């Protein structure tokens with residue numbers, strides 16, 4: 001018995017914003033953004049569309065591609081840091097209603113950009129324990145609503161989007177082989193979204209900070225070390241070596257971070273699947289969007305071994321090994 005990702009889906013909103021577009025209102029340039037981050041474009045959600053709408057579109061996409069009825073889903077997990085509401089209802093509940101998944105439980109998972117990696121291990125354990133037979137795992141983000149669009153050091157980095165996978169128990173040898181999940185709460189002040197929680201309730205005094213705060217240099221240094229630690233730990237616990245992995249599918253935060261990981265670990269850079277140029281950093285959606293793109297391009301064959309790795313606010317970090 002194993003755990004198999006039987007299909008992938010994705011959705012990005014239609015509005016495309018290039019680096020050049022940003023440079024018209026911000027003191028930045030296509031050259032700076034590309035050379036410091038690898039980002040060329042991002043998609044931005046129009047007014048009236050919410051995180052649950054992007055998530056529901058990505059869900060409909062994977063359901064259509066796999067010929068699955070929403071009524072056959074037992075559990076919906078939405079990994080997000082930008083849910084429709086602060087607290088409740090969960091975005092997963094809103095998705096459940098939107099797609100008509102009448103038999104599904106639903107909850108959100110909060111691990112910022114590492115949310116999809118945490119979600120894969122969570123979904124696998126619901127399946128292994130047999131409390132669910134079919135799990136819909138979605139990463140969905142609308143970071144454009146929590147950015148300060150006058151702060152060039154953060155707003156150029158992020159984009160909106162959603163990616164979804166459908167996961168089932170299988171009789172073949174596909175599996176989620178190993179996961180490593182880690183956190184470093186002592187780094188929580190390096191990356192946060194301060195308003196709307198109990199720390200500074202939005203309805204009372206002026207929020208601590210309405211938009212995302214990021215100490216880019218600290219996050220950069222953390223990210224490189226954290227990803228190398230996870231890759232090494234996944235290799236050690238699985239007994240696999242780098243040549244066994246067809247691709248490393250990393251969280252798409254910054255191409256420079258991935259290049260630094262490649263250089264320090266000795267893993268060739270072309271083993272890392274990268275699409276940050278097109279979407280920017282879509283947080284918990286970045287890995288499922290990448291998996292869907294790889295799937296649609298025919299890059300994934302049954303039996304391929306993939307390694308995911310990522311990091312995010314919390315601070316959280318982790319990775320999974322998947323036999324496709």
Ligand code: ACO
Pocket residue numbers: 027028029032033036037112113114152153154156157191214215216217219220223253254281283311312313
């Ligand atoms: N355009 C032009 N100049 C800029 C821009 C911009 N968009 N942004 C910053 N600069 C300037 C700065 O003002 C600074 O100018 P100064 O030297 O005159 O003061 C100069 O560029 C260098 O700034 P640094 O911040 O030192 O630039 P750095 O090379 O460190 O790159 C970056 C900044 C890209 C943010 C980098 O630190 C980084 O990638 N950090 C990690 C970010 C990350 O991955 N975040 C995702 C977290 S995941 C999650 O959970 C949300």
